[in-house]
Amino acid sequence: MEPLPAEQRWIDAFKAGDAAAFAKIMEHYEPYVLGLIWRMTGDRATAEDLCQETFLKILRGLGSFRRGSSLKTWIFRIAHNAVVDYARGAGLAAEPLEELGADTCPPDPAPTPLAQVEEGQLRQGIEEAMGTLAPREREILHMLYWDGLSVAEIAAACTLPEGTVKTLLFRARRALREQVSRSLMEARP
Protein backbone atom coordinates (compact mmCIF):
# COMPACT_ATOMS: atom_id res chain seq x y z
CA MET A 1 0.00 0.00 0.00
CA GLU A 2 1.32 3.39 -0.95
CA PRO A 3 1.15 5.87 1.92
CA LEU A 4 -1.53 8.51 1.56
CA PRO A 5 0.07 11.51 -0.15
CA ALA A 6 0.35 14.53 2.15
CA GLU A 7 -1.13 12.49 5.01
CA GLN A 8 -0.21 15.04 7.67
CA ARG A 9 -1.89 17.78 5.64
CA TRP A 10 -5.16 15.84 5.63
CA ILE A 11 -4.94 15.25 9.37
CA ASP A 12 -4.30 18.95 9.98
CA ALA A 13 -7.17 19.87 7.66
CA PHE A 14 -9.50 17.49 9.54
CA LYS A 15 -8.45 18.99 12.85
CA ALA A 16 -9.19 22.42 11.42
CA GLY A 17 -12.74 21.28 10.68
CA ASP A 18 -12.50 20.06 7.08
CA ALA A 19 -14.74 16.99 6.74
CA ALA A 20 -13.47 16.35 3.20
CA ALA A 21 -10.12 15.41 4.73
CA PHE A 22 -11.75 12.44 6.48
CA ALA A 23 -13.30 11.41 3.17
CA LYS A 24 -9.84 11.44 1.63
CA ILE A 25 -8.38 9.30 4.43
CA MET A 26 -11.31 6.89 4.26
CA GLU A 27 -11.12 6.66 0.46
CA HIS A 28 -7.49 5.60 0.74
CA TYR A 29 -7.64 3.11 3.61
CA GLU A 30 -11.14 1.66 3.20
CA PRO A 31 -10.31 -1.19 0.76
CA TYR A 32 -7.37 -2.33 2.88
CA VAL A 33 -9.27 -2.23 6.17
CA LEU A 34 -12.35 -3.88 4.68
CA GLY A 35 -10.19 -6.47 2.91
CA LEU A 36 -8.40 -7.36 6.13
CA ILE A 37 -11.58 -7.60 8.19
CA TRP A 38 -13.35 -9.58 5.48
CA ARG A 39 -10.42 -11.98 5.38
CA MET A 40 -10.53 -12.36 9.15
CA THR A 41 -14.28 -12.77 9.57
CA GLY A 42 -15.01 -14.54 6.30
CA ASP A 43 -18.32 -12.76 6.03
CA ARG A 44 -18.96 -9.65 3.93
CA ALA A 45 -21.83 -8.26 6.02
CA THR A 46 -19.94 -8.67 9.30
CA ALA A 47 -16.85 -7.17 7.68
CA GLU A 48 -18.86 -4.13 6.56
CA ASP A 49 -20.22 -3.65 10.09
CA LEU A 50 -16.78 -3.93 11.66
CA CYS A 51 -15.25 -1.70 9.01
CA GLN A 52 -17.90 0.93 9.70
CA GLU A 53 -17.19 0.62 13.42
CA THR A 54 -13.47 0.99 12.71
CA PHE A 55 -13.97 4.18 10.71
CA LEU A 56 -16.28 5.59 13.36
CA LYS A 57 -13.50 5.08 15.90
CA ILE A 58 -11.05 6.71 13.50
CA LEU A 59 -13.47 9.62 13.10
CA ARG A 60 -13.72 10.03 16.87
CA GLY A 61 -9.99 9.72 17.47
CA LEU A 62 -8.59 11.62 14.52
CA GLY A 63 -9.10 14.99 16.21
CA SER A 64 -6.64 14.04 18.94
CA PHE A 65 -4.30 12.04 16.71
CA ARG A 66 -0.71 12.74 17.78
CA ARG A 67 1.37 14.56 15.18
CA GLY A 68 4.27 12.47 13.91
CA SER A 69 2.61 9.11 14.67
CA SER A 70 1.91 6.68 11.86
CA LEU A 71 -1.69 6.98 10.66
CA LYS A 72 -1.46 3.66 8.82
CA THR A 73 -0.34 1.77 11.93
CA TRP A 74 -2.99 3.49 14.04
CA ILE A 75 -5.77 2.62 11.59
CA PHE A 76 -4.66 -1.00 11.35
CA ARG A 77 -4.46 -1.24 15.14
CA ILE A 78 -8.08 -0.10 15.39
CA ALA A 79 -9.08 -2.63 12.71
CA HIS A 80 -7.12 -5.38 14.47
CA ASN A 81 -8.81 -4.55 17.78
CA ALA A 82 -12.21 -4.58 16.10
CA VAL A 83 -11.51 -8.08 14.80
CA VAL A 84 -10.18 -9.27 18.17
CA ASP A 85 -13.26 -7.87 19.95
CA TYR A 86 -15.52 -9.51 17.39
CA ALA A 87 -13.74 -12.86 17.78
CA ARG A 88 -14.02 -12.58 21.55
CA GLY A 89 -17.71 -11.72 21.34
CA ALA A 90 -18.34 -14.54 18.91
CA GLY A 91 -16.71 -16.94 21.34
CA LEU A 92 -13.88 -17.87 19.03
CA ALA A 93 -10.98 -19.25 21.01
CA ALA A 94 -7.73 -17.37 20.83
CA GLU A 95 -4.96 -19.60 19.60
CA PRO A 96 -1.99 -20.14 21.85
CA LEU A 97 1.19 -18.43 20.78
CA GLU A 98 3.79 -21.07 21.39
CA GLU A 99 7.36 -20.51 20.30
CA LEU A 100 8.53 -22.22 17.18
CA GLY A 101 10.49 -25.29 18.24
CA ALA A 102 13.40 -26.89 16.48
CA ASP A 103 11.31 -29.86 15.49
CA THR A 104 8.59 -27.91 13.71
CA CYS A 105 10.16 -28.12 10.26
CA PRO A 106 7.80 -30.24 8.22
CA PRO A 107 8.99 -32.81 5.73
CA ASP A 108 9.54 -31.49 2.23
CA PRO A 109 6.28 -31.22 0.35
CA ALA A 110 5.59 -33.70 -2.35
CA PRO A 111 6.69 -32.62 -5.80
CA THR A 112 3.97 -30.78 -7.67
CA PRO A 113 3.61 -30.63 -11.45
CA LEU A 114 4.53 -26.98 -11.60
CA ALA A 115 4.10 -26.66 -15.33
CA GLN A 116 0.43 -27.55 -14.95
CA VAL A 117 -0.26 -24.89 -12.34
CA GLU A 118 -1.64 -21.77 -13.90
CA GLU A 119 -1.38 -18.39 -12.29
CA GLY A 120 -5.12 -18.17 -11.68
CA GLN A 121 -5.14 -21.62 -10.11
CA LEU A 122 -2.28 -20.62 -7.86
CA ARG A 123 -4.04 -17.43 -6.76
CA GLN A 124 -7.20 -19.34 -6.03
CA GLY A 125 -5.18 -21.91 -4.11
CA ILE A 126 -3.58 -19.14 -2.05
CA GLU A 127 -6.95 -17.53 -1.32
CA GLU A 128 -8.39 -20.86 -0.20
CA ALA A 129 -5.30 -21.73 1.82
CA MET A 130 -5.46 -18.37 3.60
CA GLY A 131 -8.85 -19.38 4.93
CA THR A 132 -7.43 -22.50 6.55
CA LEU A 133 -4.68 -20.69 8.47
CA ALA A 134 -4.92 -19.80 12.14
CA PRO A 135 -6.43 -16.29 12.54
CA ARG A 136 -3.25 -14.65 13.74
CA GLU A 137 -1.16 -16.13 10.92
CA ARG A 138 -3.81 -15.17 8.39
CA GLU A 139 -3.91 -11.61 9.70
CA ILE A 140 -0.15 -11.20 9.62
CA LEU A 141 0.17 -12.60 6.09
CA HIS A 142 -2.67 -10.37 4.88
CA MET A 143 -1.13 -7.27 6.46
CA LEU A 144 2.25 -8.13 4.95
CA TYR A 145 1.35 -9.11 1.39
CA TRP A 146 -2.06 -7.55 0.73
CA ASP A 147 -1.75 -4.35 2.75
CA GLY A 148 1.99 -3.84 2.35
CA LEU A 149 2.79 -3.30 6.03
CA SER A 150 6.34 -3.87 7.24
CA VAL A 151 7.17 -6.21 10.13
CA ALA A 152 7.56 -3.19 12.43
CA GLU A 153 4.17 -1.81 11.35
CA ILE A 154 2.48 -5.19 11.85
CA ALA A 155 4.06 -5.44 15.29
CA ALA A 156 2.76 -1.99 16.19
CA ALA A 157 -0.71 -2.66 14.79
CA CYS A 158 -1.09 -6.01 16.55
CA THR A 159 0.81 -4.87 19.69
CA LEU A 160 3.23 -7.78 19.41
CA PRO A 161 7.02 -7.80 19.65
CA GLU A 162 8.73 -7.76 16.25
CA GLY A 163 10.39 -11.09 17.03
CA THR A 164 7.01 -12.70 17.58
CA VAL A 165 5.74 -11.28 14.29
CA LYS A 166 8.76 -12.76 12.49
CA THR A 167 8.16 -16.13 14.14
CA LEU A 168 4.49 -16.06 13.19
CA LEU A 169 5.40 -15.00 9.68
CA PHE A 170 7.80 -17.91 9.33
CA ARG A 171 5.15 -20.32 10.52
CA ALA A 172 2.40 -18.76 8.42
CA ARG A 173 4.39 -18.89 5.19
CA ARG A 174 5.20 -22.52 5.80
CA ALA A 175 1.61 -23.43 6.65
CA LEU A 176 0.31 -21.57 3.61
CA ARG A 177 2.78 -23.21 1.26
CA GLU A 178 1.95 -26.67 2.57
CA GLN A 179 -1.75 -26.01 2.23
CA VAL A 180 -1.38 -24.71 -1.33
CA SER A 181 0.78 -27.70 -2.30
CA ARG A 182 -1.75 -30.05 -0.77
CA SER A 183 -4.71 -28.49 -2.53
CA LEU A 184 -2.87 -28.44 -5.86
CA MET A 185 -1.99 -32.09 -5.44
CA GLU A 186 -5.61 -32.92 -4.65
CA ALA A 187 -6.76 -30.97 -7.69
CA ARG A 188 -4.60 -33.07 -9.98
CA PRO A 189 -6.61 -35.17 -12.38
Next chain:
Amino acid sequence: MNCRECLDLLDGLEPGAPVPEACREHATSCPACALALRIEGTLREAPEWARQPRLALETRAGLLGRARLGRLFWRQASSLFEEAAVTALTLLSAIAGLVILWPKLSVTLMPEPVRRAAAEYLGPAAGYLSGLLSPLVPLIREPWGLALTAAALFSILMAAVLSAKVLVPAPHFR
Protein backbone atom coordinates in the same frame (compact mmCIF):
# COMPACT_ATOMS: atom_id res chain seq x y z
CA MET B 1 21.58 -26.46 -0.95
CA ASN B 2 18.82 -28.91 -0.06
CA CYS B 3 15.06 -28.39 0.10
CA ARG B 4 14.94 -27.75 3.81
CA GLU B 5 17.61 -25.05 3.64
CA CYS B 6 15.92 -23.43 0.67
CA LEU B 7 12.47 -23.44 2.30
CA ASP B 8 13.91 -22.17 5.59
CA LEU B 9 15.47 -19.30 3.70
CA LEU B 10 12.21 -18.51 1.92
CA ASP B 11 10.11 -18.67 5.09
CA GLY B 12 12.51 -16.43 6.96
CA LEU B 13 12.86 -13.79 4.24
CA GLU B 14 12.49 -10.18 5.28
CA PRO B 15 9.46 -8.65 3.51
CA GLY B 16 10.48 -7.48 0.06
CA ALA B 17 13.98 -8.93 0.34
CA PRO B 18 15.25 -10.61 -2.85
CA VAL B 19 15.19 -14.40 -2.98
CA PRO B 20 18.74 -15.72 -2.50
CA GLU B 21 20.41 -16.84 -5.71
CA ALA B 22 21.32 -20.23 -4.22
CA CYS B 23 17.64 -20.83 -3.57
CA ARG B 24 16.73 -19.94 -7.16
CA GLU B 25 19.40 -22.27 -8.48
CA HIS B 26 18.15 -25.11 -6.30
CA ALA B 27 14.57 -24.47 -7.47
CA THR B 28 15.51 -25.07 -11.09
CA SER B 29 15.96 -28.74 -10.28
CA CYS B 30 13.37 -29.10 -7.51
CA PRO B 31 9.64 -28.77 -8.35
CA ALA B 32 8.59 -28.37 -4.69
CA CYS B 33 10.94 -25.46 -4.11
CA ALA B 34 10.04 -24.01 -7.50
CA LEU B 35 6.41 -24.01 -6.42
CA ALA B 36 7.41 -22.38 -3.12
CA LEU B 37 9.17 -19.67 -5.12
CA ARG B 38 6.11 -19.15 -7.30
CA ILE B 39 3.88 -18.90 -4.24
CA GLU B 40 6.18 -16.28 -2.76
CA GLY B 41 6.17 -14.37 -6.07
CA THR B 42 2.38 -14.56 -6.36
CA LEU B 43 1.98 -13.37 -2.76
CA ARG B 44 4.24 -10.40 -3.44
CA GLU B 45 1.98 -9.44 -6.34
CA ALA B 46 -1.17 -9.81 -4.21
CA PRO B 47 -2.02 -6.07 -4.19
CA GLU B 48 -2.21 -6.23 -8.00
CA TRP B 49 -4.51 -9.22 -8.34
CA ALA B 50 -6.44 -9.18 -5.08
CA ARG B 51 -9.96 -7.77 -4.81
CA GLN B 52 -10.28 -4.18 -3.62
CA PRO B 53 -13.51 -4.31 -1.66
CA ARG B 54 -15.47 -1.18 -0.95
CA LEU B 55 -18.13 -0.44 1.64
CA ALA B 56 -21.72 -0.34 0.45
CA LEU B 57 -22.59 3.13 -0.84
CA GLU B 58 -25.12 3.86 1.91
CA THR B 59 -22.66 2.80 4.64
CA ARG B 60 -19.98 5.07 3.23
CA ALA B 61 -22.42 7.92 2.77
CA GLY B 62 -23.55 7.50 6.39
CA LEU B 63 -19.98 7.65 7.67
CA LEU B 64 -19.09 10.69 5.59
CA GLY B 65 -22.33 12.36 6.68
CA ARG B 66 -21.41 11.83 10.32
CA ALA B 67 -17.97 13.27 9.67
CA ARG B 68 -19.47 16.32 7.98
CA LEU B 69 -21.98 16.92 10.79
CA GLY B 70 -19.34 16.47 13.48
CA ARG B 71 -16.92 18.84 11.79
CA LEU B 72 -19.69 21.38 11.13
CA PHE B 73 -20.66 21.39 14.80
CA TRP B 74 -17.02 21.61 15.86
CA ARG B 75 -16.34 24.45 13.44
CA GLN B 76 -19.36 26.44 14.61
CA ALA B 77 -18.61 25.79 18.26
CA SER B 78 -14.97 26.77 17.86
CA SER B 79 -15.83 30.00 16.06
CA LEU B 80 -18.43 30.75 18.76
CA PHE B 81 -15.78 30.30 21.46
CA GLU B 82 -13.30 32.34 19.48
CA GLU B 83 -15.71 35.25 19.05
CA ALA B 84 -16.74 35.12 22.71
CA ALA B 85 -13.10 35.14 23.83
CA VAL B 86 -12.27 38.14 21.66
CA THR B 87 -15.36 40.02 22.89
CA ALA B 88 -14.58 39.22 26.54
CA LEU B 89 -10.96 40.29 26.12
CA THR B 90 -12.01 43.56 24.49
CA LEU B 91 -14.53 44.25 27.25
CA LEU B 92 -11.98 43.42 29.95
CA SER B 93 -9.40 45.72 28.38
CA ALA B 94 -11.96 48.51 28.04
CA ILE B 95 -13.06 48.16 31.68
CA ALA B 96 -9.47 48.03 32.93
CA GLY B 97 -8.58 51.06 30.81
CA LEU B 98 -11.56 52.96 32.07
CA VAL B 99 -10.82 52.17 35.73
CA ILE B 100 -7.17 53.19 35.38
CA LEU B 101 -7.63 56.26 33.22
CA TRP B 102 -10.97 57.58 34.44
CA PRO B 103 -9.65 59.96 37.16
CA LYS B 104 -7.27 61.66 34.71
CA LEU B 105 -9.64 61.61 31.75
CA SER B 106 -12.51 63.02 33.70
CA VAL B 107 -10.37 66.01 34.73
CA THR B 108 -9.03 66.74 31.25
CA LEU B 109 -12.05 65.89 29.09
CA MET B 110 -15.05 66.93 31.14
CA PRO B 111 -15.90 70.56 31.95
CA GLU B 112 -16.23 71.37 35.64
CA PRO B 113 -20.09 71.67 35.74
CA VAL B 114 -20.52 68.34 33.91
CA ARG B 115 -18.04 66.66 36.22
CA ARG B 116 -19.85 67.99 39.26
CA ALA B 117 -23.21 66.82 37.94
CA ALA B 118 -21.79 63.37 37.06
CA ALA B 119 -20.15 63.06 40.48
CA GLU B 120 -23.59 63.32 42.02
CA TYR B 121 -24.53 60.01 40.36
CA LEU B 122 -21.15 58.38 40.04
CA GLY B 123 -20.15 59.01 43.65
CA PRO B 124 -22.65 56.57 45.21
CA ALA B 125 -22.02 54.03 42.42
CA ALA B 126 -18.25 54.26 42.94
CA GLY B 127 -18.74 53.88 46.70
CA TYR B 128 -20.88 50.79 46.17
CA LEU B 129 -18.38 49.28 43.75
CA SER B 130 -15.38 49.98 45.95
CA GLY B 131 -17.18 48.30 48.85
CA LEU B 132 -17.81 45.32 46.59
CA LEU B 133 -14.29 45.12 45.23
CA SER B 134 -12.32 46.02 48.35
CA PRO B 135 -11.97 42.34 49.44
CA LEU B 136 -10.11 41.79 46.14
CA VAL B 137 -7.33 44.25 47.00
CA PRO B 138 -5.37 41.89 49.32
CA LEU B 139 -5.79 39.15 46.73
CA ILE B 140 -4.31 41.31 44.01
CA ARG B 141 -1.26 41.98 46.16
CA GLU B 142 -0.53 38.25 46.48
CA PRO B 143 2.00 36.74 44.02
CA TRP B 144 0.11 35.97 40.79
CA GLY B 145 -2.89 37.66 42.36
CA LEU B 146 -3.34 40.20 39.57
CA ALA B 147 -3.06 37.57 36.82
CA LEU B 148 -5.48 35.23 38.62
CA THR B 149 -7.97 38.04 39.22
CA ALA B 150 -7.74 39.06 35.56
CA ALA B 151 -8.24 35.43 34.52
CA ALA B 152 -11.25 35.13 36.81
CA LEU B 153 -12.77 38.34 35.46
CA PHE B 154 -12.08 37.16 31.91
CA SER B 155 -13.84 33.84 32.62
CA ILE B 156 -16.85 35.61 34.07
CA LEU B 157 -17.04 37.96 31.10
CA MET B 158 -16.58 35.13 28.61
CA ALA B 159 -19.31 33.10 30.27
CA ALA B 160 -21.60 36.11 30.08
CA VAL B 161 -20.80 36.72 26.40
CA LEU B 162 -21.24 33.03 25.57
CA SER B 163 -24.58 32.93 27.36
CA ALA B 164 -25.70 36.02 25.47
CA LYS B 165 -24.56 34.55 22.14
CA VAL B 166 -26.28 31.23 22.76
CA LEU B 167 -29.50 32.79 24.06
CA VAL B 168 -29.64 35.38 21.27
CA PRO B 169 -27.89 33.62 18.38
CA ALA B 170 -26.70 35.53 15.35
CA PRO B 171 -28.55 34.54 12.16
CA HIS B 172 -25.83 32.15 10.93
CA PHE B 173 -25.95 30.12 14.16
CA ARG B 174 -29.68 29.47 13.88
